[in-house]
Amino acid sequence: MLETRGLCKNFGALEVAREVNFRLELGARHALIGPNGAGKTTFVNLLTGVLAPSRGSILLEGEDVTALAQAKRVKRGIARTFQINQLFRGLTVQENVCIAVSERLGVGGAMLRSAGQRADVLAEAARLIEMLKLGNDTGRRIIELPYGRQRLVEIAIALGLSPRVLLLDEPAAGIPSAETHILLDAIATLPKDIAVLIIAHDMDRVFRFAERITVLVSGAVFAEGTPQEIAANREVRAVYLGSALDA
Numbered sequence: 001m002l003e004t005r006g007l008c009k010n011f012g013a014l015e016v017a018r019e020v021n022f023r024l025e026l027g028a029r030h031a032l033i034g035p036n037g038a039g040k041t042t043f044v045n046l047l048t049g050v051l052a053p054s055r056g057s058i059l060l061e062g063e064d065v066t067a068l069a070q071a072k073r074v075k076r077g078i079a080r081t082f083q084i085n086q087l088f089r090g091l092t093v094q095e096n097v098c099i100a101v102s103e104r105l106g107v108g109g110a111m112l113r114s115a116g117q118r119a120d121v122l123a124e125a126a127r128l129i130e131m132l133k134l135g136n137d138t139g140r141r142i143i144e145l146p147y148g149r150q151r152l153v154e155i156a157i158a159l160g161l162s163p164r165v166l167l168l169d170e171p172a173a174g175i176p177s178a179e180t181h182i183l184l185d186a187i188a189t190l191p192k193d194i195a196v197l198i199i200a201h202d203m204d205r206v207f208r209f210a211e212r213i214t215v216l217v218s219g220a221v222f223a224e225g226t227p228q229e230i231a232a233n234r235e236v237r238a239v240y241l242g243s244a245l246d247a
């Protein structure tokens, strides 16, 4: 579905991506983990076109998209959530999700009001809002919501784009642990043909669903395998996970 070949990114002398060869398979449930500063967010920024690589290439379904602009990649089916909120904060939950859905349906050029009045847009937005258990907040503005709820709205928006590849950058960050199950349930109910890459900085329960794990250290792929293989990997434990796996 998505592949990188020899992907490199430097910020001055700092190498944040080093020859990253990575494959996200069709329908994957893949986790990318690594310590803070390992280059995980940078990698997502390279995949989505926020940043241009210093070297190497990115392929979507075998086609080179390295030079493709961010918006065009979204249209090709790559959606992501941000680690930091990027919502229309003065608008309601429903309006935010409607904007994403109407973008996808090609009515994004219409004014928000008319987009929000389209029955198909409203129905799809309502379904996503319900999926993220945001029904009670649908008419509230983003600024009125607790941070954890805002993060759930971000995911509803990403899903509103009906992506084929969904990149979730630390989706559980800031969500109270009592509410992370909403996120996990939503991820679990995603259509099987969406390829999901979930970024986390440790083996937290957000990616217990992962079938494959890549460990990034200092911008390079340090290990890759099944969760069992990663959990049993002594080097991974030594450099990074430490006692987290013993729990």
Ligand SMILES: Nc1ncnc2c1ncn2[C@@H]1O[C@H](COP(=O)(O)OP(=O)(O)O)[C@@H](O)[C@H]1O
Pocket: 011, 014, 016, 034, 035, 036, 037, 038, 039, 040, 041, 042, 043
């Ligand atoms: N725009 C930038 N300019 C310079 N350095 C950056 C920039 N973005 C990130 N970095 C640096 O790149 C490294 C990797 O950052 P990041 O990708 O955010 O790591 P992670 O998401 O794994 O915590 C860090 O050392 C960070 O300070």
Ligand SMILES: [Mg+2]
Pocket: 040, 041, 042, 083
């Ligand atoms: Mg990050």
